[in-house]
Amino acid sequence: MSSHDMGDDGTETDVSRRTFVRASGALAGAGLLGGVGVRMAAAADGEAVGRFRNWRAIEAQRVWDRGYRGRRDRAIGLTDSGLDSRHPDLGPWNGVTAFVEGGELKLTRPAENDLTRVDTGDGESFAGTMGPGTFATGEETYHEFTVPAGAEELDATLSWGPVAENDLEFRLDAWTGDAWETETRAATGSQPETLAGVPVEAGREYRFAVEAYLNTTTEYEIAGGYHAVEGTRTTYDSDVVFADVDGGATATTPKTVGWYDAGSQYGSYDRPRDENGHGTHCSSIMGGSGRASVVDDEVVTVEEPGVTLDTITGSALSYEVEADAGTGVFGSAYGVAVELFLEGPDGEELDSSTVDTDGDPGANVVVEAPAVEAGTYTVTVRTAAGELDASAYVEAIAVGTFRDPESTAGDRETGGDGLHTGVAPDHSLICLQGLSGPTEDLGRYAGQFAETFELRAVNMSWGYVGGLPLGAAAGTLDRIPGVVKEITEEGILTLAAAGNAATPLNGNGSPAVADEAVSVVATGPLDGISGYSSGGIGGVDEDDYGTYMKPDVAAPGGTVTDPVNAAMNGVADAPESEQAPIRDYTGKAGTSMATPFTTGATGLVAQAMEEDGPEALSLPAPADATFDDAMRLKGVLLATASETALAAAPHHRAKAPTYDFGGRDPFEGYGRLNAGAAVDAVTRELSGTTGETLGLDLPHDERAVAGYVELGVGKLEASVEFTGYEGDDAAKATAPPHVDLFVYDGGDPAAHGEPNVVDRAAGVAGSASVSASEERGGGSSTYLVVAKLVNVPGAVNGDDVRAAFDLTVDETPGIRARGSRGNGNGESDDDGLLGAGATHTVEVTVEADEDAVVRDVVPDGWSLVDDLLTDPLDVDGVTTVELGEVAAGEKVTFSYEVTAPTDLLELPQEHLFGPVQVDAGDGWTGVSGTAGTVGTEGE
Structure with missing residues (x-):
């Protein structure tokens, strides 16, 4: 976008x-x-030169220095306008193209085939008139046909009039014997809409679908022609994909390892090309090697x-x-x-x-x-x-x-020093050319793509404008939310752009609205939310019709005056000798650019989890990954993100995120993505006291620090204690920093991969402590401990101020407990979206192995209405309410009533309750699985 x-x-x-x-x-x-x-500076002053690199390269370098640059035998992919593998950052290409035949994903090398498309002389022709639809449902008309003998591919166009007042979409569906299933679509907003080179089966029933939204009465024409493919096409097994990536990377090591184009509005090519440039730019951000810009x-x-x-x-x-x-x-x-x-x-x-x-x-x-x-x-x-x-x-x-790109591997190896290197420079790339069409193909064959290309994550920097009450309401506008679920069920995580509608009220259409996807909003280099960036409204689950909120995280997407530099495509159908050198760069800004940053970071975090994560946090190879693996990966990304409401306050453009104490904000989700902290969360085992530093001098400083603890019998206790400021601007700080401390259940994220908060503390004066119990009856627990810089009074992002503090983590004997938000029978207390001042009943269920007192955490702005409860306690702005006692070995459900805030935002918002804490006489400790959210309507 x-x-x-x-x-x-x-x-x-x-x-x-x-x-x-x-x-x-x-x-x-x-x-x-x-x-x-x-x-x-001295000629060879590498550190001095490093300051002038692209901001994403500077930030990603901190992860590379931890040992994670991506894996050549793992791929991250995208559905987009294409990918120009002639650009040194994205090439070379290994020559492999994927296609579907007989319901199976197959591989070939176009350069070794001798194929010719021959016009069969057969065709299809339809015309009609249709009235205007609505934004929510549109109007569709259909024309069914049967493919004649000898036909293997179909080219079709949709034309209409009047032109200026109308915007039609064109789709091809196939009959499965039970239902119509989308094969491909074109929705460019231009005329004619074109479906090119679509594989078809002779004798099978198909239909053209014409979709109209908010249009005037339209006259349209459909013209289609069939082709046969003559010649020999050689196929290969999956060994060909990564055949040449072993050993140290060189300029000739394949970067793009797969290409899929079943025919799209961007042009049909048998090799990685990009007429538009959008996909090339996104590919470069998420995984460009930097070969064309090595200083x-x-x-x-x-x-x-x-x-x-x-x-x-x-x-x-x-x-x-x-x-x-x-x-x-x-x-x-x-x-x-x-x-x-x-x-x-x-x-x-x-x-x-x-x-x-x-x-x-x-x-x-x-x-x-x-x-x-x-x-x-x-x-x-x-x-x-x-x-x-x-x-x-x-x-x-x-x-x-x-340097000459033919003499370097760029940042695939240590010391590349590329000016515009992508986030995961050593990950392999695969592009599925097109938008929703190849996305549906990916959903249909997700398991085969994961196995063939070891595909870990897929980037979708596109989508329609939507959101509650219209956006992706149980899949009423399209099937993409369901397709994202199918992709996720095969262990592939989807990262999607929230949109550039400039307001959350129009944000998070499909695919970003899918609950399994990571929805990404855009920031400038100092974490201010970009003025054009959509935020998020709610979605309605396509399976159970429950509501949920978006977006998920924020990442750098540039601003209109400070765009993101990444690879520029060449002329798709012209030889390299007949055009300018294809090693240039261009600047673009959008949530489209923020999303591949997140996709690249996802690849690095996944590498860390697969190679060095403890058992509860580890990932299998993508070929063996499952839905739960993808959600665990998503959970790590969200749990280690940090809020920007205070530290980036002067940099936010037309957006006003609020401090939500670890909850989801409608403008930035859980906050700014932190790849370094996410990698540490799954590879760095915490014990004892360590000196840590968080700062505001971006992109050089970390916003969060993290690690994990494998808790056996007993409980986890963690604390942070501020020790002083550092940096040239340290004198700007007028008080101790606000550092929040969290414990998350890393091995067992909440629904949709959201963070499972076990305990949290707001360190508004530079110190905070948390405690978490081992789950009763569940064996050992693997917890993530994350400290996040929220604010430095007197200073903001961009100032050279760093806060030093001690992080102490200990395991001590203590109570074991488990619980859930709801009545303990799998029934949640979800009342949908509440209005201002509405009453809501909260239920929590707790079971402990010792007698204990139980309390819950209530979000800011909510009021208690149950007179039987003791007065709530307010500590550093965090409200807790004591619920009663639970006897050893018993399961007890507590309930109380609250009223929603009366001063609501203009759009739906999510409020985080919990987690529940228990005290058996040795201090309060958090219970996994007891945090939950309640949504409120906008004014």
């Missing part, structure tokens, strides 16, 4: 040296280069001029770089209201990019271009067009070259 395309070029190049630096206009006359604090740190120069540029005198800083043909040139700067542009040897402007006064503090601006010819290239930083006098400030700049 890209909302912006700036065309920031990026490429690779190998400059031999920096020839000189010059200042023009009054800047030189004032002698600013001679004595205004210019710092020039040659032996010749790059870094300066910190710390100067203001003057629009009146036209001052600028210019840098000349010599580059050989086949390499590339780059410039990267930090500042405010500056424009960076790059000129070729003949003076032609090759790239430009701007960071204006509306950008986040410390915003980075980058230019790059392939060096088509050898010569001198010039990088210039100047005042952004239209900015006021003396408003442009240049903090730091780096200029240099990229």
Whole structure:
């Protein structure tokens, strides 16, 4: 769901040296280069260069340093406009294409086949008139037909009039003998809608479906033609997929290991191509190797001029770089209201990019271009067009070259230093070209895709606008939520874009609304929610019709003024020799860009769980993964996300997330994704006291720290204690930090893969403690302990402030207990969405092996109405209510009544109750499985 395309070029190049630096206009006359604090980095100062890398690469580097870059024998995939494997970041391709024949997924190598499509002379033709539909249901009309003998593929178009007032969708369904099942669809919003190269079976019944939404009366025509495929097609077993990925990665190690195109609106290709560019960009974010942007740190120069540029005198800083043909040139700067542009040897402007006064503090601006010819290239930083006098400030700049992509594996190996590397650079990639059509194919053959390509996660950066009461209400608009469930049942986790509708009231259509999917909203580099980003409304489960809320997490998707740089596609149907070098980059912003960041992180976390996770947190190979495995992976991502309401307060654009003490916010879900903390949560065993640091200097600092504890007999006790501030801006802090501490049941997430909170404490003054009991009768428990930085009074994200604290984790003898939210018979206390001030009955069931007192945690804003209960206790803004006692060995259900807040948001919201805590005389301890949510309506 890209909302912006700036065309920031990026490429690779190998400059031999920096020839000189010059200042023009009054800047030189004032002698600013001679004595205004210019710092020039040493040529091989890799750490200095690293600061100028793409923000996602800087953040992902922290996970790579933990030993997780992805696995070449595991794939992450996407359904999108395509993937251009000719770009060095996404290639080379191993030559393997997947197709379906006779209900089975098969593999071939198009380059080794001798096939020809032959027109059979048969066809289909239909015409009609249909009235306008509605947004919620639309209107459909159908035309049935039987495929003639000798036909193997179908091409079809849908045309209509009047054109401007109408937007029709085109679909092909097949009769299974019991029901109609969607084969493919086209929904581009343009005319004609086209279905190309769709495999069909002779003698089988099909139908064309024409869908109209909010249209005027429409006259339409359908024209279809059949083709036979002549020649020989050789098939291979699955060993061919990863045949060439063993050993150390090189420039020739396959990156894209599979391609699937059953015919789509983006063009039918037998090899990885992309007419649109959206899928190439997303692929690069989630798993690009960075081969086309590996910085040659032996010749790059870094300066910190710390100067203001003057629009009146036209001052600028210019840098000349010599580059050989086949390499590339780059410039990267930090500042405010500056424009960076790059000129070729003949003076032609090759790239430009701007960071204006509306950008986040410390915003980075980058230019790059392939060096088509050898010569001198010039990088210039100047005042952004239209900015006021003396408003442009240049903090730091780096200029240099990229290495030849044919000589490097990029960040697939340690030390790659790619400027625009993706999050999981060593994961293999597979693309299913198209949107809902191949998604339905993936759902139909999910088990075979998982087994053949070891597919761990799939990215879906697309969808329609929706949400309660209209969006995906039990699958009334389409079948995609059900398809996502089918994909998940085979162990493949779906990551989907929340949308770019700019308001949660229009957010989370399908596929993001599916309860099994991870719905992703977009932020800028300092965690402020992007103004265009949708948030989330509720969905209705397609199976039990229960309501649930979205979104799930937030991740960097860029802003309109500070887009995300990633790979640019080439011309799909033109040879490389007849077009510009396909090693460039472009800038886009959208939840489409936030989602592949999350997909790449998912791949890294899955690698950590598979290779190093304890038994309760481990994952099998994707071929053997199940629904529960995918939900456990999702649960880790959500549990380690951190809220941004306070730390990123000045950076939020048109969104106002609230502090929800570990609950789900309608604007950002559970908060900003933290890949490093997620990896630690499943690989780092906690014991004793460790020194930890959380900070605001993003993307260099961590927002959360985590680890796991395998609890045997007894209980877990954990605490955090603030010890001091560090950093250049430490003096800005006016009080101790707010650090929240959580215990989650990592091996047993809640419904839909949501975090299963066992205990939580709000450390508003820098200290907090939690406790969790072993589950009674359930054997050992594996708990995640997560500390999250919520706020530093006086400072915000972007400030160089780090909070140091001690994290102490101990296992002690104690009570064992288990429980659930509800009456203990599998019946929850879900009343649907409640209105303002509505009364709600809360039920919790607890069983313990010792006599114990029981209490529950009530969300902020809710009021107790049961006079029999003791007065609630408020500690650091957390309200607890004592429910009574449970005798050893007994199962007791407690109930009490509350009223919903009277001051509600404009949209539905989720409120977290619990977890239940028990005290057998040695302190309160949390009980797994007893946290739960209640939803409220919007005003």
